[in-house]
Amino acid sequence: MRRLFAILTLILSLAVPAAASARESLTIGISQYPMTLNPLIDSMLSKTYVLAFTRRPITAYDASWSLTCLLCETVPTIENGLARIETLPGGKKGIAVTYVLKSDAKWGDGTPVSSADIAFTWEVGRHPRSGVSNSEIFRRITRVEIHDSRRFTLHFDRVTFDFNVVNDFRPLPAHIERSRFESAPEAYRTQTAYDQDSTNPGLYNGPYRIAGFERGSYILLVRNEYWAGQRPAFDRIQIRTIENSAAMEANLLSGGIDMIAGELGLPLEQALALEKRQGNRFSFITRPSLVYEHIDLNLSSPILADRRVRRAMLAALDREGLSRQLFDGRQPIATSMVPPLDSVFAEDLPTTKYNPAAAAALLDDAGWRIGPGGIRVNAKGEKLTLELLTTAGNRSRELVAQVIQAQLRKVGIELTLRGEPARVMFGDTVTRRKFPHLAMFAWYSSPENVPRSTLHSSQIPSAENNWSGQNYPGYANPKMDALLDAIEAETDRPHRKALWRDLQQLYAEDLPSLPLYFRADPFILPKGMSGLTPTGHQDPSPYWVEQWRWD
Structure with a gap:
């Protein structure tokens, strides 16, 4: 039995x-x-996706695109008294924003999530050698004022329209990470427990x-x-x-x-x-979605430093035909990095149309003439040959890359294609600006997300800042820097939207990246x-x- x-x-x-x-x-x-x-190092979407199951930021945008608290109790506003304008030394205006952590928030070992974690994360984020991806939010915070274990105030050095959006301030557990950071801040990105004790x-x-x-x-x-x-x-x-x-x-x-x-x-x-x-x-x-598929251009390349070449490349691409043939026309063509779904999208800006003749004229003017085999050469006899890097194994990107290769070939630009695993491409090649010419990938954006980390000259990754920042093209234009600063400081929405239009127009003129389309996921x-x-x-x-x- x-x-x-x-x-x-x-x-x-x-x-x-x-x-x-x-x-x-x-x-x-x-x-x-x-x-x-x-959570603070590198900007791969796969990391964000995985950690979204396991961690909560202080704030986030929900599916209705409203700012909501995930780790805090109430979104601070001027009206509810949790945010207040303050005068800084020298007369400049700043803002103090107070958050209260949820009383039941705990790390997975039972340790409460506390204000001490917030203060420690700020120390890591603002350190010039820590290697965090978006260090700007931490540098703008002049100090973290701890009131008790759950209540703290972030003092910002300026007043911005999105002062209460701290989605990128992702708390670290001080009781685990502090010793790893303080022993060698410049080596923190390789010593973090998130990778050594995952x-x-x-x-x-x-x-x-x-x-x-x-x-x-x-x-x-x-x-x-x-x-x-x-x-x-x-x-x-x-x-x-x-x-x-x-x-x-x-x-x-x-x-x-x-x-x-x-x-x-x-x-x-x-x-x-x-x-x-x-x-x-x-x-x-x-x-x-707000997913921007594009091609970053390494502006350190003498070829791509010439804006005429960048404009010629965009004019040589039949993006509408590409979207129609590959995506049934469901992915709208991008005029800039701002998606049509975003409230600050400039509808009146013209789109660069497919125009091979205009592309050829621009290349002629830039000194690139048709040479043997139909490939353009300059006065030194150097061929106009570029490399396009993208993620390996993505069938869509592989098809798009082949179409782009064929279209650029028609105007005399020779394009070689290379694929890398995403973890290599984003973990090293792109982050350290090792791609020689072109890198095709996508940026995820949030509603009215100011692209400081990707367009401001202070955000160009380098060995000196331990590869912090996401301005992979190495784009530097004082006008763009000024527009980014002005947009953030403008609290009047109509005036801010006008500045957004100026930014999109400048982006379309300078083309630090080639806009392709906005994805539907x-x-x-x-x-x-x-x-x-x-x-x-x-x-x-x-x-x-x-x-x-x-x-």
Whole structure:
């Protein structure tokens, strides 16, 4: 009888329905593996996506594009008294903004998230050698005033229209990271516990924590027992990296993954084709977004330093035809880095049309004449040959790169193509400005997001600032710097929108990057799953993973 009971128990354990197992776990496919897990270092979207399950920033924009508190209790405003204008030494105006952390916010080892964590994070962010990606927000804070363990005031050195948006101020656990930072600030980016001790529960304060991983392959998440918010539906979430988009689709169809993240999933045209074939098996959600697909130009190249060459390249690209043929016309052509969905988009700015004749004239004027084989050469006989770098395994980008190669060839520009894994491209090549000419990728943006980190001359990464900043082209124009400063300081919305128009016009004239289009992201979910709402901006959907449910 004992043997029979044991056999029956084993049979019953093996006969658990797949649906029941699915309710306990979820496997998500994404196209990139993070180069680092430190929330302040590097700007890969895959890192932001993974950490959105495990950490909460102070504030974030929700799916309705409203600023909301995730780690704080109330969004500070002048009206509610949590923000006040103050006079700084010398008579300049600053602003003091007070936040109160949620009383039940804890790190995954049970340590409360505290004002001391905020002060420590500020120390890391403002250090000139710490290597954080967006150091500007920390440098603007002149001091952190701690009132008690949960209440603190950030004193900013200027008044800006978005003074209460501290989405990029991502708290670090001081009780874990302080010793690693203070021992050698310049080496912090390689010594952080987020990379050397990634499964330490104390690094995470969200609904999940990282419990296991295989670099380049997957990250395993389990519930954070100290999370005090709504209990998430899944015991475990595995995030699998599948860099080849064809392989990702095959994994979805075979059951290797349950869903594909819209933020880092299939290209639109591949998802549309899949929906036609498999619409009865999966739920498809496609939302236009603030994702700016573009080509960064390394302006340190003597060829690309000539604005005539940059303008010629854009005129040589049939972007409307490309969008129509590859994306069914669902991805609008970009005139600048500001998306048409954004309230500050300048509708009256002209779009550079496909005009090979104009492109040829600009190249002639720049001293590049048609040479042997139809490739242009300069007076020294040097060929007009450029390299285009993009993420390897992304079928959409590979197709776009081939189209661009053919179109530039028609006006005498020779383009060679190179692909790198995303973790290499963004973790090293682009961040350290190692790409010789062109790099094609996308920026996620938030509503009315001032592009200081990508366009201001102070944000050019270099060895001197430990590769901080995201101005990868190396663009430096005093007019652009002044516009960025003016937009941030303008609290009158109509006046600010006029400045935004000037910025977009200057961007279109200077072309530090070649605008391509704004993406529409397809989310592919298992039938019966609900609660996932695409945001359409840089604060990704997993910030609200506790709302994901099985119907």
